[in-house]
Amino acid sequence: MRLHHRQRIYHRRRPYRAVTPASLPAQTRGGEWRRNWPLVILTALALTSSPATLPVYSIGVLTGPLEAEFGWSRATIQAAITFSTGLGFFGGPLGGWLVERFGVRRSILGGIVGLGGTVLVCAAMTGSAWQLYLLYAAMALLGAGAGAVSWTFLIADRFVRSRGLALGVALSGTGLAAFITPRIAVAGLEWGGWQGAYIWLAGFCLLLILPLCLLGLPRGTGGHRAGSLPETEPPRAGLTLGAAVRGHRFWLIGVATFCIYVAVGGLIPNLVPALTDSGLSQGEAVSIMGFFGLAIVAGRILVGFFVDIFWAPLVASAVLIPAAIACFLIQQPLEFVAYAMAAMVIGMATGMEFDMLGFLAARYLGLAHFARIYGRLYIFVALGAGLAPPAFAFAYDTFGNYGWPLTISAGLLLLGAGCFLALGRYPAEREFALSAQ
Structure with a gap:
């Protein structure tokens, strides 16, 4: 009787069982992929028209035609990206709220309609730069539901044993x-000028990606208030948003993410001029950028594979520390092959940072309120990506070379590695406060 009484007290304190890799029904990595591979492919395709990618990768094609049509300077046109990426500061939390309030499926579908509709309205601009800025800001806000927050949650929720690799492949979109995006814009330009480019980009969202999502998104992926889980699924484990923000791990992940994004976000647009300053020709520097791009894809997939096997902070540090060393090497007079290898190491660090954010958030903070927590963490992404290019430009103008910016980038990468290592072991099952579904 005494033992039975103690058992009743224990179960009253823990009425729900945490869902972690150890407590899930046995399912192999192969089983996860056989069941969910269409969703991974859909995510990769859909992210080609997300509010974070479509404006950024199409603006380069549209700059010349808009300059010729309205007489805007290139700086004026490029400033539109500041509005679309800068509002990621609000778009991340908004996307997380939408997922919890309306569910993943409805958030994504609504976001695609909002993004595609706004892009279509861009074809009717009449010549005010503020029209351009407001429309690009609207892309970030109206398309927030179709952003990385929704898709990352969807993949993290359906993969456990192969979560890292699945995120790496899916987010390679x-x-x-x-x-893809610049080629669609070019085809639209040839069809109908700059208006045609916006129409074709909108059509890509509304006539291709939207139907694919209507057919491919699983039903029942709702928010907490909209029936997030089918009755047959166990409750998800994880911290509430408030508990996560009060804990040190949220801030360690956020600070590490910010440091990495400032470092690589400043390097990407400045890598070619930094290499030419080191003695390479323009053609050689551009060739190295090709290796850099391949390394981004490789970094996403390889790091995703290894974090499923080894402790994720150690894997991240094994990439970030060599990348910090590479920042110093780029400043030295080296051979072409050495520069290429250094750029590829930095490229791998660039590729892994976004996937690592989703993986660590799920592993350390849980899935119960993942969308809202990830949305808050995305603020660090937006801040880092937004501050990096002007910070690099300011440092170059101040010192007259890329020595100090590259040295600062190396320090930030090392600081990011230190923050990851400070996360400690993965939380045990009993450490997660369960959210009643």
């Missing part, structure tokens, strides 16, 4: 956008 952001890199695929660099190949």
Whole structure:
């Protein structure tokens, strides 16, 4: 009787069982992929038209035609990206709220309609730069539901044993956008000028990606208030948003993410001039950028594979520390092959940072309120990506070379590695406060 009484007290304190890799029904990595591979492919395709990729990768094609049509300077046109990426500061939390309030499926579908509709309205601009800025800001806000927050949650929720690799493959769609989006814009330009480019980009969202998502997104992926889980699924484990923000791990992940994004976000647009300053020709520097791009894809997939096997902070540090060393090497007079290898190491660090954010958030903070927590963590992404280019430009103008900016980038990468290592062991099952579904 005494033992039975103690058992009743224990179960009253823990009425729900945490869902972690150890407590899930046995399912192999192969089983996860056989069941969910269409969703991974859909995510990669859909992220080619997300609010974070479509404006960024199409603006380069549209700059010349808009300059010729309205007489805007190139700086004026490029400033539109500041509005679309800068509002990621609000778009991340908004996307997380939408997922919890309306569910993943409805958030994504609504976001695609909002993004595609706004892009279509861009074809009706009449010549005010503020029209351009407001429309690009609207892309970030109206398309927030179709952003990385929703898709990352969807993948993290359906993969446990192969979560890292699945995130790496799925989020490679952001890199695929660099190949697809400019070509769609060019085809639209040839069809109907700059208006045609916006129409074709909107059509890509509304006539291709939207139907694919209507057919491919699983039903029942709702928010907490909209029936997030089918009755047959166990409750998800994880911290509430308030508990996560009060804990040190949220801030360690956030600070590490910010440091890495400032470092690589400043390096990407400045790598070619930094290499030419080191003695390479323009053609050689551009060739190295090709290796850099391949390394981004490789970094996403390889790091995703290894974090499923080894402790993720150690894997991240094994990439970030060599990348910090590479920042110093780029400043030295080296051979072409050495520069290429250094750029590839930095490229791997660039590729892994976004996937690592989703993986660590799920592993250390849980899935119960993942969308809202990830949305808050995305603020660090937006801040880092937004501050990096002007900070690099200011440092170059101040010192007259890339020595100090590259040295600062190396320090930030090392600081990011230190923050990851400070996360400690993965939380045990009993450490997660369960959210009643």
